[in-house]
Amino acid sequence: MIDKQRKSRGPGRSAVADAAAASPVTSDRPNDAIAERDGPRDECGVFGIYAPELDVSRLAYFALYALQHRGQESAGIAASDGTHIITLRDTGLVSQVFDEDKLRGLTGDMAVGHVRYSTTGSSGWENTQPIYRADNHMIALAHNGNLINAVELHAELREQNVNFRSTSDSEIIAALVSNSQAATLQEAVAEVMPKLKGAFSTVIVNKEAVVGFRDPAGLRPLALGQIGERYCLASESSAFDIIGASFLREVEPGEMITLTERGIETAMVCPGERRAFCVFEHIYFARPDTKLEGQLVQQSRRRMGEILWREAPVDADIVVAVPDSGNPAAKGVSRASGIPMDDGLIKNRYVQRTFIQPGQELRKLGLRMKFTPLPEIVEGQRLIVVDDSIVRGNTTMQIIGMLREAGAKEVHLRISAPPIRHTCHYGIDMSSNEQMIAHGRTVDEIAKELGADSLAYISLEGVYEAIRGERGAHCDACFTGDYPLADTDRAQGKFALEELAVVPGGSGAPA
Numbered sequence: 001m002i003d004k005q006r007k008s009r010g011p012g013r014s015a016v017a018d019a020a021a022a023s024p025v026t027s028d029r030p031n032d033a034i035a036e037r038d039g040p041r042d043e044c045g046v047f048g049i050y051a052p053e054l055d056v057s058r059l060a061y062f063a064l065y066a067l068q069h070r071g072q073e074s075a076g077i078a079a080s081d082g083t084h085i086i087t088l089r090d091t092g093l094v095s096q097v098f099d100e101d102k103l104r105g106l107t108g109d110m111a112v113g114h115v116r117y118s119t120t121g122s123s124g125w126e127n128t129q130p131i132y133r134a135d136n137h138m139i140a141l142a143h144n145g146n147l148i149n150a151v152e153l154h155a156e157l158r159e160q161n162v163n164f165r166s167t168s169d170s171e172i173i174a175a176l177v178s179n180s181q182a183a184t185l186q187e188a189v190a191e192v193m194p195k196l197k198g199a200f201s202t203v204i205v206n207k208e209a210v211v212g213f214r215d216p217a218g219l220r221p222l223a224l225g226q227i228g229e230r231y232c233l234a235s236e237s238s239a240f241d242i243i244g245a246s247f248l249r250e251v252e253p254g255e256m257i258t259l260t261e262r263g264i265e266t267a268m269v270c271p272g273e274r275r276a277f278c279v280f281e282h283i284y285f286a287r288p289d290t291k292l293e294g295q296l297v298q299q300s301r302r303r304m305g306e307i308l309w310r311e312a313p314v315d316a317d318i319v320v321a322v323p324d325s326g327n328p329a330a331k332g333v334s335r336a337s338g339i340p341m342d343d344g345l346i347k348n349r350y351v352q353r354t355f356i357q358p359g360q361e362l363r364k365l366g367l368r369m370k371f372t373p374l375p376e377i378v379e380g381q382r383l384i385v386v387d388d389s390i391v392r393g394n395t396t397m398q399i400i401g402m403l404r405e406a407g408a409k410e411v412h413l414r415i416s417a418p419p420i421r422h423t424c425h426y427g428i429d430m431s432s433n434e435q436m437i438a439h440g441r442t443v444d445e446i447a448k449e450l451g452a453d454s455l456a457y458i459s460l461e462g463v464y465e466a467i468r469g470e471r472g473a474h475c476d477a478c479f480t481g482d483y484p485l486a487d488t489d490r491a492q493g494k495f496a497l498e499e500l501a502v503v504p505g506g507s508g509a510p511a
């Protein structure tokens, strides 16, 4: 069944087509030494479009390309032509999963797409999305977020003899919707939404429509766009820019939006007690050209740099960004301080995720996959090094070491996020509390551990000033430990469903 379909080289035309390319890409996570960074991992990106006169799969492909930063473990598109749903998904980057032939096979009037970094379940093929199910409703679903009641819902569904093919919480949403006895997809979604606890920005396609919905707290982003006379949904507005769509508005927390031949229909299904949009989306996750809550992310991040300088000035000669994530805040520090910015660190732009492990020897030699310091710029200089966050501190420590080796006289670290001390249960994969460098340490102790001459983090008030938002409408739990949703302590961790060994045949064990 699924495993046989995996061998397929392209999507076949059948009502149960759930094909994946037999790509040589493995599912193991790259070694930390060569991963992009040791920061929190982006979660997932979703896209949905209804546009019969357009090449919806090609548009989904380019939209996913723009959302690639939200997940690099797998990519997939499901297209519906009103009769069938064809799903093609696999591990790897968008550009590795799809080619011309595969996109040509994904014909349809509407489509949903997904890029994934696993926040629940392992990164194997069975957990790639969109998830196809055809119980009472034939659907394909793409989800960004994390359910905190996944284990309970899973147990309830298993009691009803519902089978699962994956170990991700996203299939729980798909199973609930697909098994609903409601007459329409919208009614099924409206029935299921109140049962879900946690973060869920989700898009579903069936034979008639694309339905998008967002959790009552609006933890993860979801935006509505217009392309010609038709409509689309995406995790970030930057996905609209690449396909020539215009950004209309964000989907409201608790809202369900349906895209059909008639245009859009909206319904407020689950009004929440409070909003809790992830403030870290502004600081780190979203693309700089995305608009969140009315603010262009690039500008918010630059303001964070300006505020950081106001809160923690220091005598220095040049401002150096940790590229690319530290660039906007470094510009803000430079602008506010009048200290020139220079490229003391060069990023190797062509390092993609690699599945080749460096081994102990190369690691000892200080394999420099990602950054190279420029001695000609940093030698004898007092540096302000700006980055957007520190989780475990391994990469930051390496960067400071490299800059000192290159001759930097002083290294003053400025971080445009507050210290991260608590794990996220709403769709971001962070280290455990104990692995976080700020856990149980003062800022001075962290500076010493990292080898910096000084260290300052932006204050939480500074973050809200920069994003022009209210604390009461956001989640900032990874900085404060104040989790905005009741029952967050019920969240069971990334591999909870695997630990229950719930998948027949044991597939989906942690990678």
Ligand code: SF4
Pocket (backbone or CB within 6 Å): 219, 278, 279, 280, 281, 423, 424, 425, 426, 427, 428, 475, 476, 477, 478, 479
């Ligand atoms: S805990 Fe942090 S990363 Fe997670 S949703 Fe809240 S602010 Fe975002």
